[in-house]
Amino acid sequence: MDYLFDNKIWLAPLAGYTDIVYRKICKSMGADVVMSEMISADALIYNNPKTKILTEFDEEERPIGLQIFGNDARKISEGIKILKEYHPDFIDINMGCPIRKIVKNNSGAALLKDINKIKQIISKAYSITGNEIPLTVKIRTGWDSDDNLLEIVKIIESEGASGIIFHPRTRNEMFLGKSNWDLISKVKENTKIPIIGNGDICTPEDAKEMFNQTKCDSIMVGRGAIGNPWIFKQIKNYLQNNSYYNILSPNRIEMIILHLEKIKKRVGSRKAIHLIRKFIASYTKGMRGASNLRQKCNQTKDEKQFIEYLLNFQPEVYPCPPLRFGRRAPQADKNNLENE
Numbered sequence: 001m002d003y004l005f006d007n008k009i010w011l012a013p014l015a016g017y018t019d020i021v022y023r024k025i026c027k028s029m030g031a032d033v034v035m036s037e038m039i040s041a042d043a044l045i046y047n048n049p050k051t052k053i054l055t056e057f058d059e060e061e062r063p064i065g066l067q068i069f070g071n072d073a074r075k076i077s078e079g080i081k082i083l084k085e086y087h088p089d090f091i092d093i094n095m096g097c098p099i100r101k102i103v104k105n106n107s108g109a110a111l112l113k114d115i116n117k118i119k120q121i122i123s124k125a126y127s128i129t130g131n132e133i134p135l136t137v138k139i140r141t142g143w144d145s146d147d148n149l150l151e152i153v154k155i156i157e158s159e160g161a162s163g164i165i166f167h168p169r170t171r172n173e174m175f176l177g178k179s180n181w182d183l184i185s186k187v188k189e190n191t192k193i194p195i196i197g198n199g200d201i202c203t204p205e206d207a208k209e210m211f212n213q214t215k216c217d218s219i220m221v222g223r224g225a226i227g228n229p230w231i232f233k234q235i236k237n238y239l240q241n242n243s244y245y246n247i248l249s250p251n252r253i254e255m256i257i258l259h260l261e262k263i264k265k266r267v268g269s270r271k272a273i274h275l276i277r278k279f280i281a282s283y284t285k286g287m288r289g290a291s292n293l294r295q296k297c298n299q300t301k302d303e304k305q306f307i308e309y310l311l312n313f314q315p316e317v318y319p320c321p322p323l324r325f326g327r328r329a330p331q332a333d334k335n336n337l338e339n340e
């Protein structure tokens with residue numbers, strides 16, 4: 001399964017951001033593996049039409065995984081049966097989502113509190129996927145400590161998962177502080193299945209550092225790719241040649257217009273403006289004069305005017321500074337989590 005796990009650069013699932021349009025943009029910029037955002041097992045079983053949209057992907061996105069979340073082994077395996085019909089390249093189970101709406105329902109990172117349940121979920125899921133389709137599990141360190149981390153990882157491995165995506169923060173840490181990459185090394189040393197390291201990669205230098213420090217098999221980029229799809233090419237250039245091209249501010253403005261065009265083709269002009277807005281802050285981060293541009297773009301619903309604002313914005317030609325994450329993670333679009 002080298003096509004998934006051997007030195008690959010994955011785009012993280014980001015609810016509200018990594019839809020089919022943005023995944024394809026990232027793919028064209030060098031992302032090796034992409035994933036759907038989390039899809040509710042219950043909603044799949046009830047055939048919720050909004051959920052169906054989340055399962056859509058294009059052939060050109062391959063290899064692509066569909067990610068499921070839920071709180072019960074039977075329902076998750078029923079959901080996986082449904083997902084299998086879409087023929088993704090792998091299926092991932094979410095055991096890391098920290099947000100209240102999900103954990104209060106005992107899904108996502110709440111599962112990390114219950115080792116027996118993890119065992120049941122993976123074992124039942126594997127009875128559906130078998131050797132036909134790889135099964136991965138995306139985890140955090142634990143609920144509030146790393147006490148059970150190695151036990152959890154060993155169970156996931158022994159019950160048949162093909163790989164583990166690991167974001168080394170506990171649920172209670174949410175997105176605070178720095179993720180603890182030493183724990184990625186520890187998990188890697190203690191498992192035979194591939195480990196995809198995730199957490200706080202915002203530059204090509206970070207990516208190289210994660211590979212070198214942790215010896216993980218592949219890496220996954222999340223927030224660092226929002227409004228910054230070039231990061232995948234930059235990482236590849238840096239890993240190969242120790243250098244990469246800087247992306248200049250006008251390139252970013254051009255990309256917003258291209259991105260808008262692509263969304264519009266799928267959902268029409270009005271909805272496209274709504275959907276692109278949440279990316280604009282990231283695309284224009286660090287550009288002088290950008291807050292005025294953002295304000296204007298946020299106020300108009302008219303596509304022509306929206307594009308005019310962008311075209312009239314003449315940013316100075318300079319490379320934007322590398323992204324650094326603040327204390328708050330970008331917010332997922334609530335509607336996308338309403339599907340349970």
Ligand SMILES: Cc1cc2nc3c(=O)[nH]c(=O)nc-3n(C[C@H](O)[C@H](O)[C@H](O)COP(=O)(O)O)c2cc1C
Nearest residue numbers: 012013014015037038199200221222223329330332
């Ligand atoms: C807005 C947002 C939405 C997310 N949605 C998902 C999701 O649907 N499934 C999932 O497993 N993780 C989700 N995550 C977590 C990311 O996949 C990733 O694990 C996390 O952001 C850490 O990686 P990063 O530091 O590279 O961003 C989300 C994170 C953010 C900020």
